[in-house]
Amino acid sequence: MFTxxxxxxxxxxxxxxxNGFHDAANSIATIVSTKVLTPFQAVVWAAFFNFAAxxxxxxxxxxxxxxxxxxxxxxxxFITLEVLLAGILAAIIWNLVTWWFGIPSSSSHTLMGGFVGxxxxxxxxxxxxxxxxxxxxxVVPTFLFIFFAPLIGMFIAFVITILIVHLCKRSNPYKAExxxxxxxxxxxxxxxxxxxxxxAQKVMGIIGxxxxxxEKSAHGVxxxxxxFVAAYPWVPFTSFLCxxxxxxxxxxxxxxxMGTKITKVTPLEGVAAETAGAITLFMTEHFKIPVSTTHTxxxxxxxxxxxxxxSAVRWGVTINLLWAWIIxxxxxAIIAAIVYFLLKLFV
Numbered sequence: 001m002f003t004x005x006x007x008x009x010x011x012x013x014x015x016x017x018x019n020g021f022h023d024a025a026n027s028i029a030t031i032v033s034t035k036v037l038t039p040f041q042a043v044v045w046a047a048f049f050n051f052a053a054x055x056x057x058x059x060x061x062x063x064x065x066x067x068x069x070x071x072x073x074x075x076x077x078f079i080t081l082e083v084l085l086a087g088i089l090a091a092i093i094w095n096l097v098t099w100w101f102g103i104p105s106s107s108s109h110t111l112m113g114g115f116v117g118x119x120x121x122x123x124x125x126x127x128x129x130x131x132x133x134x135x136x137x138x139v140v141p142t143f144l145f146i147f148f149a150p151l152i153g154m155f156i157a158f159v160i161t162i163l164i165v166h167l168c169k170r171s172n173p174y175k176a177e178x179x180x181x182x183x184x185x186x187x188x189x190x191x192x193x194x195x196x197x198x199x200a201q202k203v204m205g206i207i208g209x210x211x212x213x214x215e216k217s218a219h220g221v222x223x224x225x226x227x228f229v230a231a232y233p234w235v236p237f238t239s240f241l242c243x244x245x246x247x248x249x250x251x252x253x254x255x256x257x258m259g260t261k262i263t264k265v266t267p268l269e270g271v272a273a274e275t276a277g278a279i280t281l282f283m284t285e286h287f288k289i290p291v292s293t294t295h296t297x298x299x300x301x302x303x304x305x306x307x308x309x310x311s312a313v314r315w316g317v318t319i320n321l322l323w324a325w326i327i328x329x330x331x332x333a334i335i336a337a338i339v340y341f342l343l344k345l346f347v
Contacts, residue, residue, distance in 0.1 A: 001081065001214065001217065001218055002214070002218070004081045004082075004085065004347065005081060005210055005211070005214045007085065008081060008084050008085050008088060008206070008207070008210045009207055009210065011085070011088045011089065011092065012088055012203045012206050012207050012210075013203065013238060013239070013242045014092065015088055015091055015092050015095070015107075015111070015203060015206075016199075016200065016203040016239055016242035016243050016246065017242045017243070017245055017246035017249075018092060018095050018096065018099070018107075018246060019095065019107040019199050019202075019203070019243055019246060020047075020050065020199075020242065020243040020244065020245060020246015020247040020248075020249065021099070021246045021247065021248075021249035022095050022098070022099045022107060022246075023107060023195060023199060023247070023293055023294060024043055024046060024246070024247045024248075024249070028042035028043060028045075028046050028188065031045075031184050031185075031188045031270060031274075033265050033270075034181070034184065034265060034266060034267045034270050036181045036184045036185065036188075036267060036270070037185075042188070043247055043248050043249075044248060045185070045188065045189065045192070046188065046192040046195075046247050047192075047244040047245065047247040047248040048192075048244070049188075049189045049190075049192035049193045049196065050192050050193075050195060050196035050200070050240065050243050050244040050247050051196060051240050051241055051243075051244035052193060052196070053192075053193045053194070053195075053196030053197040053200065053240060054196070054200070054236060054237060054239075054240035054241075056193060056197060057197045057201070057236075057285070058236070061197075061285065061286070063226070064201050064204055064225075064229055064236055065201075065285070065288030066197075066198060066201035066202065066205070066285060066288055066289070066290045067201035067202070067204035067205040067208060067225065067229075067236075068205065068208075068225040068226070068288065069138050069142070069205065069288050069289065069290055070111070070112075070115075070201070070202050070204070070205025070206065070208075070209075070290055071205040071206070071208045071209040071212070071225050072135050072138045072205075072225075073112055073115050073116060073134070073135055073138050073139050073142070073205075074115055074116060074119040074133060074134065074135060074209075075132060075133060075134070075135050076212075076213075078119045078122060078123050078132075078133045079119065079209055079213050080122060080213065081210060081213060081214070082118075082122070082340060082343050082344065082347055083115070083118040083119050083121075083122045083340065084115070084118070084206060084209060084210045084213075085339075085343060085347075086114070086117075086118035086121070086336045086337075086339040086340035086343055087111070087114035087115035087116075087117070087118040087119075087206070087336050088111075088114065088206060089114075089336070089339045090110075090113070090114035090117065090118065090332050090333075090335040090336035090339050091107070091110045091111045091113075091114040091115075091332060091336075093335055093339075094110045094113075094114075094328065094331060094332045094335060095107055095110055098110075098324065098328075103324045105294065105324045105325065105328045106146070106292030106294050106295055106325060106328055107199060107202070107292070107294075108142070108198075108199070108202055108290045108291060108292045108293075109142075109143075109146060109292060109325070109328045109329050109332070110328055110329075110332045111202055111206065111332075112139065112142055112143075112290075112329060112332075113328060113329035113330065113331070113332030113333040113336065114332045114333065114335065114336040115206070115336070116133070116134055116139065116329075116333055116336075117332060117333025117334060117335070117336035117337045117340075118336040118337065118339070118340045119133045119134075120133050120134075120333070120337065121336070121337035121340040121341060122340060141289050142289060142290050142291075143329070145284065145289055145290075145291045145292075145295075146292065146295060146325055146326075146329075149280060149284065149291040149292060149295045149296045149299065150295045150296060150298055150299025150300075150302070151299060152280050152283075152296075152299070153276050153277050153280045153295075153296045153297065153298075153299035153300035153303065154276075154299040154300060154302050154303035154306070155303060156275075156276035156279055156280060156300070156303070157272050157273050157275075157276035157277075157299070157300040157301070157302075157303030157304045158303040158304070158306060158307055160272040160275055160276055161268070161269060161272040161303070161304050161307040162307055164268055164271070164272060165268075165307070168268075176268070177266070177267055177268070180266075180267035180268045180270070180271050181267045183267075183271045184267055184270045184271050184274065186271075187270070187271045187273075187274035187275045187278065188270075188274050190274065190275065190278035191274040191275075191277045191278040191281070191293075191297065192247075193278070194277065194278045194280075194281025194282055194285070194293070195243075195247075195281065195293045196240055196243055196244065197281065197282075197285050198281050198284065198285055198290065198291060198293055199243055199293060200236075200239040200240040200242075200243045201236075201239070201290070202290055203239045203242070203243075204229075204235055204236055204239045205225075205290075207235050207239070208225050208228045208229070208235070211223070211228055211232060211235075212224075212225070212228055265301065265304065265305075269304040269305075272300075272303075272304050273297065273300040273301045273303070273304045274297070274300070276300040276303065277293070277296045277297040277300045280296045280300070281293065281296060292325070295325060
């Protein structure tokens with residue numbers, strides 16, 4: 001059992017790293033597309049603030065609420081190490097597939113689909129027993145924010161862009177652009193903090209669920225999530241470190257999609273999009289709702305583009321992204337169920 005636990009923890013950190021380079025585009029796409037920083041400078045900048053989010057979550061928010069939510073997506077009696085292993089493997093597979101094809105899908109919903117799909121396979125499917133597998137109080141808000149997070153990001157970005165344009169309409173265009181290039185460093189840092197605070201905690205949730213199960217099964221020790229964090233402080237630290245290292249690896253195919261294919265982004269618009277994304281992520285972290293940073297920044301970029309005219313947004317690309325978001329949970333769940341049944345043959 002201990003060996004299986006170690007495998008889950010290692011794979012969870014690998015997923016965290018993959019999440020970092022898969023989602024690097026979220027933090028740096030606009031700042032690269034506006035040529036404020038080179039791609040290398042941008043990933044270092046984003047990675048630093050991804051890791052800095054650890055200290056903000058720990059000492060300002062004073063909890064890791066998103067990790068607690070993730071650990072409780074599935075009711076405790078249906079959580080086993082095999083379920084968690086199948087879920088994390090499925091999430092890694094789908095993240096790599098979407099990264100390879102340059103699709104900015106959600107690591108959050110990949111993880112949720114994998115976790116829930118493996119648990120349902122363990123319970124025997126959607127029978128009366130299977131329905132009770134899912135902790136709907138935790139899962140439903142996460143699912144709804146597939147749609148709410150980009151809409152909130154879009155609305156905030158739209159409002160911020162209109163306000164900035166109105167306030168700066170008499171400014172010297174050259175000076176204003178230089179100011180917004182500098183401000184993009186701040187807005188990109190803020191979004192990277194939100195990204196780290198949101199996404200690193202998801203891995204913490206999976207590892208927490210695994211350790212809580214192990215401690216109860218192997219030693220009879222009952223831990224809640226906060227007790228787990230206190231007893232294993234290296235888990236949150238390493239989770240934030242891994243996502244920062246992953247971000248430094250970049251995800252250039254998705255950078256191209258996010259930075260250029262949805263709408264053309266200027267420094268002013270980059271500031272508006274990143275600020276709107278950061279506000280959305282801080283708000284959802286406050287309410288302990290795991291959201292997709294991919295969905296959030298995509299919505300914000302669309303909101304910025306829509307201030308010019310609706311035709312400025314390349315809706316064909318956007319609709320393709322929406323389809324990718326919708327299919328992520330069911331495909332991840334199916335992959336996880338298959339992986340679970342395969343694992344049961346050998347584990």
